[in-house]
Amino acid sequence: MTVPDPIVAEGLVRRFGTIEAVAGVDLVVRPGEIFGFLGPNGAGKSTTVRMLTTLLRPTEGTARVAGFDVVAEADQVRRSIGVALQDAAIDPLMTGRELLRLQAVLHGIDRAQANERGDALLETVGLTGAADRRVGTYSGGMRRRLDLAMSLIHEPQVLFLDEPTTGLDPNSRFALWDEVRKLNRESGTTVFLTTQYMEEADELAGRIAIIDGGKIVAEGSPAQLKAKVGEPTLQVTVGPNHDTLPAEQVLMAFGDPVPAEPGSVAVRLAGGAAQIASVVRALDEAKVEVEGIELHMPSLDDVFQQATGRRLEGAEGAGSADSEVTAVQ
Amino acid sequence: MSSTAVTWGLAKRSLLLIPRMPSTFFPSLIMPIFLTISFAGAFSGIVNLPGFPAETALSWFIPMTTIQGAAFAGVTTGMGMARDFESGFYDRFLASPASRSSLIAGPLVASAARALLPFTLLMVITIVTGTDVPGGLLGILSLAIAAVGVGLVAGAWSVGIALRSKTLEAVPLIQSGMFLGFFLSTAQMPIELLTGWLHAVARVNPMTNILALGRQGYLGDVTWATTWPGLVSLAGMALALTAFAYAGMRKVIP
Amino acid sequence: MSVAVAQYSGLSRRAIINTFRQPRYFIPSLLFPLMFMALSSAAFQRTTDLPGFPATDSFLQFLVSTTIIQGALFSSIAAGSAMATDIESGFFERLIASPVARTSIVAGRVMGSLVFGFLQSWLYFGVAFAFGMRPEGGFFGMLGVATVAAVFSAGVGSIASSFAIRTGSSEAVQGAFPLLFSLMFLSSGFFPRTLMHGWFQDAAGINPLSHMIEGLRYQIIAGFNLGELAVSLAIAAGFFAFGVSMALLALRRRLTST
Numbered sequence: 001m002t003v004p005d006p007i008v009a010e011g012l013v014r015r016f017g018t019i020e021a022v023a024g025v026d027l028v029v030r031p032g033e034i035f036g037f038l039g040p041n042g043a044g045k046s047t048t049v050r051m052l053t054t055l056l057r058p059t060e061g062t063a064r065v066a067g068f069d070v071v072a073e074a075d076q077v078r079r080s081i082g083v084a085l086q087d088a089a090i091d092p093l094m095t096g097r098e099l100l101r102l103q104a105v106l107h108g109i110d111r112a113q114a115n116e117r118g119d120a121l122l123e124t125v126g127l128t129g130a131a132d133r134r135v136g137t138y139s140g141g142m143r144r145r146l147d148l149a150m151s152l153i154h155e156p157q158v159l160f161l162d163e164p165t166t167g168l169d170p171n172s173r174f175a176l177w178d179e180v181r182k183l184n185r186e187s188g189t190t191v192f193l194t195t196q197y198m199e200e201a202d203e204l205a206g207r208i209a210i211i212d213g214g215k216i217v218a219e220g221s222p223a224q225l226k227a228k229v230g231e232p233t234l235q236v237t238v239g240p241n242h243d244t245l246p247a248e249q250v251l252m253a254f255g256d257p258v259p260a261e262p263g264s265v266a267v268r269l270a271g272g273a274a275q276i277a278s279v280v281r282a283l284d285e286a287k288v289e290v291e292g293i294e295l296h297m298p299s300l301d302d303v304f305q306q307a308t309g310r311r312l313e314g315a316e317g318a319g320s321a322d323s324e325v326t327a328v329q
Numbered sequence: 330m331s332s333t334a335v336t337w338g339l340a341k342r343s344l345l346l347i348p349r350m351p352s353t354f355f356p357s358l359i360m361p362i363f364l365t366i367s368f369a370g371a372f373s374g375i376v377n378l379p380g381f382p383a384e385t386a387l388s389w390f391i392p393m394t395t396i397q398g399a400a401f402a403g404v405t406t407g408m409g410m411a412r413d414f415e416s417g418f419y420d421r422f423l424a425s426p427a428s429r430s431s432l433i434a435g436p437l438v439a440s441a442a443r444a445l446l447p448f449t450l451l452m453v454i455t456i457v458t459g460t461d462v463p464g465g466l467l468g469i470l471s472l473a474i475a476a477v478g479v480g481l482v483a484g485a486w487s488v489g490i491a492l493r494s495k496t497l498e499a500v501p502l503i504q505s506g507m508f509l510g511f512f513l514s515t516a517q518m519p520i521e522l523l524t525g526w527l528h529a530v531a532r533v534n535p536m537t538n539i540l541a542l543g544r545q546g547y548l549g550d551v552t553w554a555t556t557w558p559g560l561v562s563l564a565g566m567a568l569a570l571t572a573f574a575y576a577g578m579r580k581v582i583p
Numbered sequence: 584m585s586v587a588v589a590q591y592s593g594l595s596r597r598a599i600i601n602t603f604r605q606p607r608y609f610i611p612s613l614l615f616p617l618m619f620m621a622l623s624s625a626a627f628q629r630t631t632d633l634p635g636f637p638a639t640d641s642f643l644q645f646l647v648s649t650t651i652i653q654g655a656l657f658s659s660i661a662a663g664s665a666m667a668t669d670i671e672s673g674f675f676e677r678l679i680a681s682p683v684a685r686t687s688i689v690a691g692r693v694m695g696s697l698v699f700g701f702l703q704s705w706l707y708f709g710v711a712f713a714f715g716m717r718p719e720g721g722f723f724g725m726l727g728v729a730t731v732a733a734v735f736s737a738g739v740g741s742i743a744s745s746f747a748i749r750t751g752s753s754e755a756v757q758g759a760f761p762l763l764f765s766l767m768f769l770s771s772g773f774f775p776r777t778l779m780h781g782w783f784q785d786a787a788g789i790n791p792l793s794h795m796i797e798g799l800r801y802q803i804i805a806g807f808n809l810g811e812l813a814v815s816l817a818i819a820a821g822f823f824a825f826g827v828s829m830a831l832l833a834l835r836r837r838l839t840s841t
Contacts, residue, residue, distance in 0.1 A: 089418040
């Protein structure tokens with residue numbers, strides 16, 4: 001007997017007025033996978049997750065989760081999924097244990113079983129000590145862990161994690177990654193993970209889809225995707241007071257240019273990392289003054305850049321500047 | 330089966346949060362007492378109007394502030410729901426298999442139960458001030474029914490609004506709706522002594538019957554003639570506003 | 584000197600404009616007293632027949648000055664809340680870091696409340712007019728009421744500001760509201776003192792709000808009377824003096840602690 005694919009989406013579209021947040025997404029997630037959905041802020045990740053978890057109705061297209069249609073069979077979908085959404089929404093006045101119990105009640109788990117599973121989950125996420133404290137006193141990392149525990153209380157088939165480590169310190173982040181890996185390994189739970197961090201997708205996901213502007217722009221395993229980009233990038237820094245033109249002219253011979261930081265020039269080395277010696281010699285011969293040379297092996301950021309012409313990370317800084325401006329008036 | 334568990338679980342959470350949030354707890358304790366003293370104190374002279382149905386201002390106002398307190402307590406449930414929506418906590422309920430009806434029933438049970446707080450407080454005031462209850466135990470029961478019923482009705486109103494607005498911006502609407510529904514009636518003066526537009530509005534407002542139901546024990550004997558219109562009005566309002574709440578739930582997933 | 588004036592007027596203008604820009608704050612405080620006025624005057628109309636009730640055309644005529652004071656109270660709290668929001672958002676710190684004179688920060692808010700209280704009175708009179716109320720004291724009677732209301736507004740606004748400066752939280756400021764609301768209830772604002780009994784009558788008698796409102800009420804139900812008006816103005820001025828000193832004290836404390 002074949003197990004249905006845990007997530008199948010065909011032509012998912014979601015419009016808000018005239019804005020198309022999701023513009024035609026097709027996906028298939030296989031049983032037991034950790035599937036990563038990677039993209040910058042505003043790409044449509046959360047909107048897609050909300051459609052898959054029955055919190056939003058698709059404007060067009062269909063989706064089946066755990067074999068059930070998300071619109072027509074929403075109830076069955078809800079029984080089979082665990083959801084840990086952005087910002088780990090919790091009630092600060094309740095204790096960790098009370099929240100777990102509430103979640104269990106929502107899933108129709110009887111009291112005895114709820115207590116048993118609750119205790120085990122608290123142990124797993126390391127919150128046994130804090131279980132009877134109000135979650136208002138928990139740190140960000142603790143809240144995410146509780147959120148994870150809550151999403152697992154009914155032993156779901158598919159787990160949806162929406163930006164699970166955004167805003168967490170590195171230690172908490174690694175701890176959460178370990179949890180997710182362990183869960184996937186030991187219970188075979190399929191995990192659908194959205195993230196804006198390429199590191200996270202790289203580390204956790206077996207397969208990823210990169211989304212930008214509501215459409216999937218690349219799909220495959222991290223290794224496959226990076227291999228397609230192929231050649232490494234060489235970045236030459238000439239410093240802020242020097243003209244980049246001489247360096248540009250030299251590097252042009254070695255490969256196609258790619259976007260670089262101010263004061264630097266970068267190209268994709270057509271002949272691979274081995275060319276680096278030739279590059280240095282060529283720069284020397286042209287008497288180009290160089291501050292530094294860096295060799296970057298392809299990353300998911302490069303995959304993104306190749307598919308969209310933009311960089312994945314570094315777009316975050318702009319947001320906080322805007323909020324500064326509105327406070328002044 | 331698990332629907333009852335969900336209903337009870339949600340009601341429990343709602344009631345649990347009362348003592349944990351002192352900013353709403355103390356007002357709900359103090360307001361009914363304060364309003365009773367203020368109304369009965371400031372307007373004590375009105376009992377001297379010819380044809381006024383009560384002997385003392387307290388007999389007239391205690392049932393009123395009980396029911397008003399119940400309405401106030403009832404709407405806090407919807408306000409809590411609005412807060413849950415804003416924080417994203419409500420997504421948990423929506424993404425769970427809990428039946429949509431139990432998601433409404435829970436808060437409604439809490440609203441009705443919350444009405445017992447002002448009721449209890451005002452029973453204490455009745456005793457402490459030595460206010461007569463000629464209707465006896467039946468009179469107290471009538472007031473309890475009116476209070477719990479209004480708590481439920483107010484709760485359904487607030488839940489219906491919260492489900493549609495999903496933000497705390499709804500709160501002024503919830504409060505003003507409740508305020509107008511309650512006060513455009515015989516809350517302050519008996520129907521015989523009302524004039525003009527307010528008389529007309531009070532005559533059609535079901536709250537007038539409900540207030541009569543709750544007050545009768547304090548003004549005289551409990552009679553079926555005063556009781557049945559109150560019960561019908563309570564049932565009518567409860568049905569209408571619960572339907573309002575359900576309609577909101579049906580539209581809650583965009 | 585002219586710089587100071589410019590600062591004062593600039594900040595008051597901002598305070599007033601800002602109030603209008605945040606309807607969530609001021610619309611409830613504007614509308615609720617009106618709603619209450621409409622309701623109460625309709626409900627208690629017959630009580631004007633009671634022996635001992637001061638001679639009046641209607642309960643509306645009796646109540647309008649109280650409503651104006653109630654409105655002044657509510658909107659001043661709203662102003663204090665807005666100030667607390669300024670503090671929360673950091674705008675306040677920005678002002679302190681600028682060369683603006685310290686006192687003009689508070690003065691701006693106070694002037695804002697003063698002007699708002701004055702204008703609000705005329706709005707309420709307008710509504711009452713539309714419902715057939717005519718003041719016995721005519722234009723001067725209304726002017727007197729509006730002036731006292733403005734001073735009272737400024738006073739309560741300063742008290743609310745001092746709360747805002749002290750706590751920096753708009754919720755805390757709004758928490759003060761029930762207190763002032765109670766003060767209004769324990770007064771002769773809503774019903775004549777002559778028709779009260781026992782300890783409530785005594786309490787209402789000591790409450791300065793009762794005397795302030797009674798003086799204003801006189802202008803509307805009896806006629807323009809400078810003596811009565813002066814008493815009301817003195818009480819409002821008392822609130823003003825108290826409020827402003829509290830606000831300046833809170834400001835000084837905040838500035839010296841940073």
